[in-house]
Amino acid sequence: MKKIGVLALQGAVDEHIQMIKSAGALPSKVKHPSDLNELDGLVLPGGESTTMRKIMKRYDLIEPVRAFAKEGKAIFGTCAGLVLLSKEIEGGEESLGLIDTTAVRNGFGRQKESFEAELNVEIFSDAPFEAVFIRAPYLIEPSPEVSVLATFEDKIVAAKEANILVTAFHPELTNDNRFMRFFIEKMV
Structure with missing residues (x-):
């Protein structure tokens, strides 16, 4: 069974743990560098990126x-995880630089502008994905190596490059585990 870590410093950790279980993998909380040992994949959850x-x-x-x-x-970043994994963050904040694109923090507005939307996702042909956007970022200026998986209002909200998967929304706050299954089955 694949072992997937969740960066357990802030954010929707428990929700990701449940989503990992529902996708058939073994979750593990990550709080220290040694916790990365023995992991097959890692999730950087939503929260506050700074x-x-x-x-x-x-x-x-x-x-x-x-x-x-x-x-x-493989690493899967949701919302703040997307921001942290991006090569650049608009405004010049430090990032991990692992997906060749720029993140726009709070791109859809502040907390009161949070919303849900149905997305057509390139990797899911069966049905739209009901996405939960909370102070959501979006991506701009992807390199040619970045595959855009979904957009909303012409803004990139899901993407993949090599072993990095990112969403601007929170799949873990839904009952739909397709993103986690894709991550575990196709990327890990």
Whole structure:
């Protein structure tokens, strides 16, 4: 059984744990660099990206997560995870630089502008995906290596590059585990 870690510093950790279980993998909470050992994949959950980055620095997780990806292990970032994984963050904040695109933080507005929307996702031909957007970012300026998986209002909200998968929304807050299944079955 594949073992998938969830960066357990902030955000929807428990929801991701449940989603990983529903997709048939073994979840594990990650709080320290040594927790990355023995993992097949890693999830960076939603939350607040600046706070998450600061906590990652405090726990010396920035370079180990980069190394994890450079080893070819898969990482799935949702919302704040997307922001952290992007090569650049509009406004110049530090990122992990693991997917060659730029993130626009809170691109759809603040908390009160949160919403749900049906998305047509390139990797799911069976039905639209009901996405939950909370202070959601979006992506701009993807390199040719980045596959755009979904857009909303002409903004990139799901993408993949090599072993990195990102969504601007929160699949873990739905009952639809297709993104997690795709991550575990096709990328890990």
